[in-house]
Amino acid sequence: GENVEQHPSTLSVQEGDSAVIKCTYSDSASNYFPWYKQELGKRPQLIIDIRSNVGEKKDQRIAVTLNKTAKHFSLHITETQPEDSAVYFCAASRGGGNNRLAFGKGNQVVVIP
Amino acid sequence: ETGVTQTPRHLVMGMTNKKSLKCEQHLGHNAMYWYKQSAKKPLELMFVYSLEERVENNSVPSRFSPECPNSSHLFLHLHTLQPEDSALYLCASSQGTVNEKLFFGSGTQLSVL
Numbered sequence: 506g507e508n509v510e511q512h513p514s515t516l517s518v519q520e521g522d523s524a525v526i527k528c529t530y531s532d533s534a535s536n537y538f539p540w541y542k543q544e545l546g547k548r549p550q551l552i553i554d555i556r557s558n559v560g561e562k563k564d565q566r567i568a569v570t571l572n573k574t575a576k577h578f579s580l581h582i583t584e585t586q587p588e589d590s591a592v593y594f595c596a597a598s599r600g601g602g603n604n605r606l607a608f609g610k611g612n613q614v615v616v617i618p
Numbered sequence: 619e620t621g622v623t624q625t626p627r628h629l630v631m632g633m634t635n636k637k638s639l640k641c642e643q644h645l646g647h648n649a650m651y652w653y654k655q656s657a658k659k660p661l662e663l664m665f666v667y668s669l670e671e672r673v674e675n676n677s678v679p680s681r682f683s684p685e686c687p688n689s690s691h692l693f694l695h696l697h698t699l700q701p702e703d704s705a706l707y708l709c710a711s712s713q714g715t716v717n718e719k720l721f722f723g724s725g726t727q728l729s730v731l
Contacts, residue, residue: 509660539718539719548708548722548723548724548725549661549720550722554718554719594660594661596661598717598718601716601717603673603674603716604717605666606717606718606720607660608661609660610658610659610660611660
């Protein structure tokens with residue numbers, strides 16, 4: 506089955522700087538890649554997702570890039586703010602009903618004011 | 619509020635108890651999920667219901683028993699649990715393609731003594 510790994514496990518950045526989190530996946534047939542954000546004590550929330558037919562997607566200060574050849578995708582957060590402090594989970598699947606999402610273990614991002 | 623409501627928020631039970639977790643979604647979605655979240659581990663999919671029919675049972679022990687009486691409600695019945703079952707249990711729902719764009723509830727923090 507699909508195996509998803511995230512690096513680094515913890516990332517500290519100064520407020521205003523950029524943060525980049527990378528995920529690698531093992532199944533070359535995977536074509537759907539979401540990112541979820543979970544603040545302390547709160548529920549995971551989908552923040553952005555991408556399909557394999559595009560290489561990059563942006564939504565305000567966040568973006569996701571996909572490298573299908575290398576089987577990795579990254580979350581980019583620009584102009585980080587304290588409210589960006591959270592655990593970020595990536596996931597991958599082949600898409601479609603019977604293909605479950607395989608999640609990574611999560612990255613702890615700490616934005617230092 | 620999120621649109622996906624879980625009760626109770628916290629639950630402490632002994633290994634011989636029987637309890638139930640409840641999830642209700644107000645989003646008009648057609649699929650519902652139970653996930654288990656343990657520290658330092660990826661989110662683990664337990665069960666998926668689509669249009670009230672179970673479409674996935676991810677090799678979960680029989681001491682966990684799901685019930686989906688309609689598309690808005692999902693239960694997880696618990697009996698004779700083990701201490702290693704202590705975790706955050708998250709309910710989620712989605713519309714359209716199963717296993718994509720999940721909306722999570724806030725979870726039930728379960729402690730088994």
